[in-house]
Amino acid sequence: RRALELSLKRKKKNHMTSDNREQEIEALKARVLGGDLTPDTLRALANAQEAQSAEAAMKELLVVGRRVRVPRGEARARAMVSSLNGDGTIDVVYFDSDAEATVRCEEALALEPFEEEEGKEMSQDAKILKERGSILFKLKDYVAAAECYKRGLDSMKRQYRLSVGALVMLNYRNALRVGTASCLEETSVDVSYEDGSPDDDDVPRRAIVAVLPPDQETRILMLTTYLNLARCASHVGRNKDAVVCATLAAGIAQHDEHTDHLITAKILRSRAHLAQNHLKQALRDSAAATELAPSDHKSVQLLARDVERAKRAALRANKQLAKEVSTWVQSAQSKFAEQGGNEADCAQQ
CATH class of the missing domain: 1.25.40 (Serine Threonine Protein Phosphatase 5, Tetratricopeptide repeat)
Structure with missing residues (x-):
């Protein structure tokens, strides 16, 4: 009963706020049409219309079950709205855990359009995924950003597989080196080096930590994605x-x-x-x-x-x-x- 009362009270308050905003805008429009073109009046009208648009967007965003991005510590994370509290706050449940939190309504952000692709055919282009990860990184959603970076790296790994002539990075004899696979056996690889160093024969396959793209531009993409x-x-x-x-x-x-x-x-x-x-x-x-x-x-x-x-x-x-x-x-x-x-x-x- 208490929850129902709060819900009705919240709807009434929101309706009154919306009506007040509309009345304010109509009054300012009337002043402008009446010849009041002073900077203060025009600025007030623009601010009122902008606030009305923001309130409409927030009303559409803050719906129970809607996915949003909210603060978590000094960062941000994706969550689902679980309750509208009627006091300027919402309850959310974070995607990557069962943890719950209460946050201010104005702190909730809509997800990026490309994040709504989940369940649909998502991009597998490593460059696009890196760009998307960088957008999420700037929003301080490091978990979501990492997912994009990982998908980009996975895409490159599927494209560049271990084969004769492949450029490989290996952790062998206490050193990390890059060479070319010259011969493949079932459990080992022979590797040659461009700098004239002696070849490494019978390198265990587990020592190969990465197969690198053959062109430098894509290697830079892989490098910066790892960073x-x-x-x-x-x-x-x-x-x-x-x-x-x-x-x-x-x-x-x-x-x-x-x-x-x-x-x-x-x-x-x-x-x-x-x-x-x-x-x-x-x-x-x-x-x-x-x-x-x-x-x-x-x-x-x-x-x-x-x-x-x-x-x-x-x-x-x-x-x-x-x-x-x-x-x-x-x-x-x-x-x-x-x-x-x-x-x-x-x-x-």
Whole structure:
């Protein structure tokens, strides 16, 4: 009964608001037709009409069951409207979890037109998917953006399969390299290199981490898609995935000598390592980015600063831990000696 009362009250309020807006617009139109063409009147009429259009769009958007994009933390995510609360808020259920939230009506955004393709024939063009992912990334919907980037990469993977003459990236003998598959066996691949390095024979197929497009333009598309996917992974806390994507991007960038993209890959991977407290790896990538980049590269400078701070914090923590352990050992030895034991025997135990 209470819910019904709130629903009726909300409909009455919305109807009154709509009537008031219409009356305001009609009054302003009458003034204009009567010869009042002052900037203030014309601006007021334009603002009222714009507000009326926005209210109509919001009324159409905020329907129970409608899919919308709403805030989640510092980002945004897709959700379904589950309830209209009548107090300027709505309840939503997020797509990718069972989590619910209450958000302000004005914070809800319509999904992009291409997102409504779900259930229909969706684009498989890697370039289009990357562009769509970038639109969603700017909206801070990193989960939806990542889905577009992944679909784009999957499309390229289906197009470029392992075969004789294929350009491959392999993780072999503790190194990430790009070469050409010269012979395929059931469980292994022979790989040759353009730089004159000795061929690698009988490389296990599991060491092939990617088959790359033969043309440089499409490789750049793959490279930048991996970089964007690494950014998405970092934003949602999937730092291991960010490391993998940045590593693959770095492999392509290094092969094609794209220094700017290589620097970006090193920065992204260093920050992903830093988020996991992998200080050694973060220091290594930070040093590599510093060596590659010009001295005034702001992102590299900020990374070096953050890595150095983490290093100092780790040193302080280690010193504090060593001090606490030393104090504990001394206390244990003293107690052991008080009980008639030998301190050296205590240390051995």
